[in-house]
Amino acid sequence: MKIENINIPLMISGNLIENINLNDNYYRMRIKAPQIARKAKPGQFVMLSMWKNKDPFLKRPFSFYGIESDSGTFDILYKEIGKGTQIMAKSKAGDLVELIGPLGNGFKIPENTNNIAVVARGIGIAALMPLILESKKRGIAIYAFLSAQTGNLLLCSNEINSISEKVFYTTDDGSKGAKGMVTNFLQNVLKEEVIDVVYVCGSKRLTKHIRNLQRKYNFLAFVSLEEHMACGIGACKGCVHKTNDGYKRVCKEGPIFPVEEVIFDD
Ligand SMILES: Cc1cc2nc3c(=O)[nH]c(=O)nc-3n(C[C@H](O)[C@H](O)[C@H](O)COP(=O)(O)OP(=O)(O)OC[C@H]3O[C@@H](n4cnc5c(N)ncnc54)[C@H](O)[C@@H]3O)c2cc1C
Ligand code: FES
Structure with a gap:
């Protein structure tokens, strides 16, 4: 069975493709991680770290903001508020991103929703x-x-x-x-x-x-x-x-x- 078809979160490294400052403290980050992008659903999230020496110690959760399964990328829209997001804001294309995902249940759209x-x-x-x-x-x-x-x-x-x-x-x-x-x-x-x-x-x-x-x-x-x-x-x-x-x-x-x-x- 292919790894993408197993319904467990993946722990993998991704590549930062771009990181754009949109406005004040708000940024959009594009990450290439095909195994995750192909499984991600609206409302799910990833745990992410891109800091060295485990400082801060924990990964941080971010919702999928854009999911492009064909190109194997996903986007995160984030606000810089503390140590982790400050490091994210300074990161550059090509940086490695440690990921766990996709996580959580995601949104349900009931049948016959108009x-x-x-x-x-x-x-x-x-x-x-x-x-x-x-x-x-x-x-x-x-x-x-x-x-x-x-x-x-x-x-x-x-x-x-x-x-x-x-x-x-x-x-x-x-x-x-x-x-x-x-x-x-x-x-x-x-x-x-x-x-x-x-x-x-x-x-x-x-x-x-x-x-x-x-x-x-x-x-x-x-x-x-x-x-x-x-x-x-x-x-x-x-x-x-x-x-x-x-x-x-x-x-x-x-x-x-x-x-x-x-x-x-x-
Ligand atoms: C499921 C999920 C999805 C999320 N999706 C997004 C997203 O798409 N975009 C985005 O910008 N943020 C999102 N967040 C929030 C994001 O995880 C935090 O902003 C991030 O962890 C902050 O890390 P930091 O190291 O920069 O800040 P820290 O140094 O950890 O914290 C700085 C300050 O922010 C407070 N803080 C940290 N995390 C949260 C939180 N979850 N709720 C309230 N206050 C908090 C802390 O108490 C502290 O006062 C999401 C959180 C969850 C649980
Ligand atoms: S973050 Fe550990 S149980 Fe939810």
């Missing part, structure tokens, strides 16, 4: 992008609800605009779209359209709002959760999140969970 809503805050759009492209391929209408601190941090907005039925923006400073909660727009759409599934990624607050709307309008909803991860493969239990079915490992049972299952304590 309309979906994607709700993203900031870098949360990274996890949703392959789902948006897959939905487009299947002829599903996409309503996108994007929010960020300020207008130039509304990432991928042109691309999403070109393939979505409608796109709604909110920014904290009002520099693009409206100020306030992007879910207010979603509520307006829900009053007029049947949205079969809502997918959300980006903040706890956003997910709680989706849960409230779900109670009122009764749609399927899935969230891509983030927790600090040590192993990424279900072994250390360091990434557990409270659900109404006990604690679940975000890296193994997730990162995609039905919104109604997830419990936030605060």
Whole structure:
């Protein structure tokens, strides 16, 4: 049996093809790793390291932002926030990348889905992008609800605009779209359209709002959760999140969970 056909995560080295600074602290990285690119699905992620002498010690998790199985590459959209991502930001084409993946369960698109809503805050759009492209391929209408601190941090907005039925923006400073909660727009759409599934990624607050709307309008909803991860493969239990079915490992049972299952304590 070919190694690509075995459904276990692969631990391999990849090659950095390009690393582009998009905006402020946001970057897009393209990695060549054909075995992983051929198996990756929307909503899954890789654990990655490209630092010497195990400093920092642990790999870091990143969602697949683009998957090109034909060329054997995948993209990561990332925000520079700490030691690991600072090293990533400085890396150059040709650098080696240590990878484990693909990991996690990925998004489900139920049969007979006609309309979906994607709700993203900031870098949360990274996890949703392959789902948006897959939905487009299947002829599903996409309503996108994007929010960020300020207008130039509304990432991928042109691309999403070109393939979505409608796109709604909110920014904290009002520099693009409206100020306030992007879910207010979603509520307006829900009053007029049947949205079969809502997918959300980006903040706890956003997910709680989706849960409230779900109670009122009764749609399927899935969230891509983030927790600090040590192993990424279900072994250390360091990434557990409270659900109404006990604690679940975000890296193994997730990162995609039905919104109604997830419990936030605060
Ligand atoms: C399944 C999954 C998918 C992810 N996908 C992406 C992605 O596509 N793009 C992207 O930019 N980031 C993504 N992240 C977050 C990314 O893993 C972290 O930003 C990264 O690990 C930070 O590493 P660092 O060494 O730069 O920062 P560190 O030095 O480890 O941390 C810097 C600061 O950020 C905080 N922090 C670190 N990780 C997280 C986290 N997961 N949630 C909240 N706060 C955190 C730390 O507490 C600390 O305050 C994902 C996380 C998960 C769990
Ligand atoms: S990170 Fe180790 S179990 Fe999830």
